[in-house]
Amino acid sequence: MTPRPASVGRRFDAPPRTRAGPGVIARAETGAFLIWTLALVGISGGLLWALGLNYDGISGSAPSKIHPATYLAVALFGWVMLRAGNPVIPVANALTRRPASVLLAVCGVLLLVLIAAQGGTGLAGSIDTFVLAGLVPILLMDRDVATLGRLETVYHLVMLANALLGLFEAVSGQRFFPFRFDGIAFETDTRSAALQGHPLANATMTACYILALAKGGGRLAPPLRAGMIALQLVALVTFGGRSATVTTLVLGSGVGLSALNRTLRSGRIPLAGAACACFALTLLPLAMAALAAIGFFDTLLSRFVSDGGSAQARVDMLAIFDAIPFRQLLFGPDVLQVSTLRRIYGLEWGIENSIISDIFYHGVLVTAVLVLAVGLYLTEVARSCRPGVWLPILAFAILVNTFEGLAGKTTMLAKFALMLIVLFPPGRRAPRS
Structure with a gap:
């Protein structure tokens, strides 16, 4: 009986399974x-x-x-x-x-x-x-x-x-x-x-x-x-x-x-959307009460009541313009001078x-x-x-x-x-x- 050729039953354009094909490279690239x-x-x-x-x-x-x-x-x-x-x-x-x-x-x-x-x-x-x-x-x-x-x-x-x-x-x-x-x-x-x-x-x-x-x-x-x-x-x-x-x-x-x-x-209001909205509105008072109980709104309000000098820092940074001539501002002031002015105006945390x-x-x-x-x-x-x-x-x-x-x-x-x-x-x- 004539032996069956090895190529029969396999696509001629299929790459060998032992060789890393483009798919392996693509997966590695995606990773x-x-x-x-x-x-x-x-x-x-x-x-x-x-x-x-x-x-x-x-x-x-x-x-x-x-x-x-x-x-x-x-x-x-x-x-x-x-x-x-x-x-x-x-x-x-x-x-x-x-x-x-x-x-x-x-x-x-x-x-x-x-x-x-x-x-x-x-x-x-x-x-x-x-x-x-x-x-x-x-x-x-x-x-x-x-x-x-x-x-x-x-x-x-x-x-x-x-x-x-x-x-x-x-x-x-x-x-x-x-x-x-x-x-x-x-x-x-x-x-x-x-x-x-x-x-x-x-x-x-x-x-x-x-x-x-x-x-x-x-x-x-x-x-x-x-x-x-x-x-x-x-x-x-x-x-x-x-x-x-x-x-x-x-x-x-x-x-x-x-x-x-x-x-x-x-x-046209979707029924599922209306139901979700009603459910959310029902839970909203409970969620607000729970957040208030853990002090969530105290944290929020404290950021607006006391800003740690952030607003004043934004005013002070504008005063630095008066201390630097426009010619230096145009081409770049001296870095040491800017650092000194920042310390003088209390802007160590940065110019905001x-x-x-x-x-x-x-x-x-x-x-x-x-x-x-x-x-x-x-x-x-x-x-x-x-x-x-x-x-x-x-x-x-x-x-x-x-x-x-x-x-x-x-x-x-x-x-x-x-x-x-x-x-x-x-x-x-x-x-x-």
């Missing part, structure tokens, strides 16, 4: 992007200090001053160039399809050169703040819908853990990963830090996340979306951001009233406005270029997403100028861009609320 997202959204300077790295301080090795997500982003971009075979192709694609992102990354590198030439400190700030943010849309511009969906799931889980940890810190009085400068935490600052590090940065990201969910961002079902918004609103109070709380309530109320108006004008802080340290011209680059960058990200992104962008633009924000070393802009891209992908319709 790398998931790890990168987890590192970007979930690792703060306080967590890095707990792991033995002095990220937010001055002392320590230079490599520890750059965020792990930045290293991973550079490695992923290197892998993209390696996989393309010709490194010119990914660079040309980035210049063609994401020019504003490339511009922001280049501005970050040039800012690093400028700071080094002036003999200033905080070189890593320009890398984490601007270069990392510029790489986010470039890395994600060719990701498929399934990969973006997995990244969205990671983002939701991290924000859920962040809110729960913030609430636990508020109840227990223990902060696990507070913001530390050279290992020293501000003991008088009792606000929750959770996973995002600085309380105001945490409040900013939480507020933008709430508004993104309110505008239909993400794939969460309506009950999960409503529950997540409620949880994040409660956690927002523990982070102590008064501006974030007011901005969220004002803009969120506008979204809610607009949705209610559309529903009433349509003349991103643009004004950049003017004092880099000058009007450099600040104008940075503001233009960030504006073009956010416009480019918004155009690559489906409708609904402009409300969280508006909130972000307001809130980053209520504290040092983008003027210091932060991954906040990169996290915000990632949130917009994964919650508002262009190929997916907004879910019905």
Whole structure:
């Protein structure tokens, strides 16, 4: 009997099972992007200090001053160039399809050169703040819908853990990963830090996340979306951001009233939605009483009654303009002079406005270029997403100028861009609320 050929019964175009095919590489690449997202959204300077790295301080090795997500982003971009075979192709694609992102990354590198030439400190700030943010849309511009969906799931889980940890810190009085400068935490600052590090940065990201969910961002079902918004609103109070709380309530109320108006004008109210609304209204008095019993509203009101001198600090920072000639402000004042004036006016905690802080340290011209680059960058990200992104962008633009924000070393802009891209992908319709 003639033996059967080995090729019979198997597709001729099927790859050998013993060889790693493209599917293995694709899964490994997706896993790398998931790890990168987890590192970007979930690792703060306080967590890095707990792991033995002095990220937010001055002392320590230079490599520890750059965020792990930045290293991973550079490695992923290197892998993209390696996989393309010709490194010119990914660079040309980035210049063609994401020019504003490339511009922001280049501005970050040039800012690093400028700071080094002036003999200033905080070189890593320009890398984490601007270069990392510029790489986010470039890395994600060719990701498929399934990969973006997995990244969205990671983002939701991290924000859920962040809110729960913030609430636990508020109840227990223990902060696990507070913001530390050279290992020293501000003991008088009792606000929750959770996973995002600085309380105001945490409040900013939480507020933008709430508004993104309110505008239909993400794939969460309506009950999960409503529950997540409620949880994040409660956690927002523990982070102590008064501006974030007011901005969220004002803009969120506008979204809610607009949705209610559309529903009433349509003349068709879903029975399930009406039942959920009645159930929520029934539970609302009980929830308010429970929050009042644990002192939740006392914490909220205390932030508005006593701001710890924050409002006065915003007035004092304007007085520094009178002490510096306009010519120096135009091209960049002396860093030592600015530091001295900060101590004189009691602004050791920082200049609580991103643009004004950049003017004092880099000058009007450099600040104008940075503001233009960030504006073009956010416009480019918004155009690559489906409708609904402009409300969280508006909130972000307001809130980053209520504290040092983008003027210091932060991954906040990169996290915000990632949130917009994964919650508002262009190929997916907004879910019905």
